[in-house]
Amino acid sequence: MTPQRPRTRIQRRNIETILEAALEVFSAQGFRGATLDQIAQAAGLSKPNLLYYFPSKEAIHVELLSGLLDVWLAPLRAMDPAGEPRAEIMAYMHRKLEMSREMPRESRLFANEVLQGAPRMSALLGSELKELVDEKAAVIRAWSEAGRIAPVDPYHLIFSIWALTQHYADFDVQVRAVLGPGRDPLDEAGRFLDTLFERLLAP
């Protein structure tokens, strides 16, 4: 575990530096593909120094993942049951798309983890994640049954928002290879997904 209450400013700053470097390397190489040497170099620290702040490579990875879950779920948490249904869902989609633009490394970190069976996160998926999705799915179902949006399976609606937005971060290389240079995939995606969800949800 990370020291719970870093005393000095230097400690806080070093831990931040290490986590930033680890995000860079883990997201690009996966857990096994990443090495402490790479992380140390990216952080501008020595390898033993990394292990002064964290007990192991795995501890760095776990710290990254767990620290990220709240950030990752914030857009869904912010969906307001009292708001206008279509606007709320569209806003949620756009917040997720914005995260694919602003936090592609975090998206790939999660994708790597889930793709390999979530060995360090499956507990959180079945508890914290499931509970939040259950709650928001109930909200969407109510909107749907009230006729304020078209009838739609709320769980798969949420999955579709995840899949469609995260795709542009996780498969960035493929998207750019197909579209060719000189385009802004995320910008185009914003317009496309506006259309898609408008047509899907219009009552």
Place this chain on the structure above:
Amino acid sequence: MTPQRPRTRIQRRNIETILEAALEVFSAQGFRGATLDQIAQAAGLSKPNLLYYFPSKEAIHVELLSGLLDVWLAPLRAMDPAGEPRAEIMAYMHRKLEMSREMPRESRLFANEVLQGAPRMSALLGSELKELVDEKAAVIRAWSEAGRIAPVDPYHLIFSIWALTQHYADFDVQVRAVLGPGRDPLDEAGRFLDTLFERLLAP
């Protein structure tokens, strides 16, 4: 490279066995995460015996990827410009969804590779893949301009089919964690995606 023309039946069978085992391990662990020991055990062969049939670990991985590309693109290739537009697109989507059910390991093998920048596949993405998508995007654009389907960006329509169908293979753990036991995610997805693409494409 694999021996181009395996002489004996034993050679062919062993190569098949190795590739099957390698698919199992690479798709679950990624390239760096997989070890020759794991592949050898899964194949029921010794580690040096693997390297009798393939010159290196990387050669096995490359062979898997290149052998798979044709299979992977077949559903898109089969989209018929002379067919009924909406039926063709829906059929393509369902073929892709069927591949997420029947070939989840292949899906994850690709996802692992692309997620990490496609170090062993970027050439193919910019050539073979791009050319096929360009061709089919032109077909969809023509359908759209003729008013036979609703106006839609053809490239992002194809991306959306990839994202939505592959999500159920690549993020299977997450989907099941959220839905809970006793459900058939792929079956539910089939119905949801029918609805989604019907509403998106209806002229």
Place this chain on the structure above:
DNA sequence: GTCTATACATCGATAGAC
């Protein structure tokens, strides 16, 4: 707190007997 040096394990690949 941070470094150099190094212990110890794992992994890809090879040598050589059969």
Place this chain on the structure above:
DNA sequence: GTCTATCGATGTATAGAC
């Protein structure tokens, strides 16, 4: 063709000086 044994490289983690 297939095995056991092993080399050499790499990677995580630790020891100990400063």
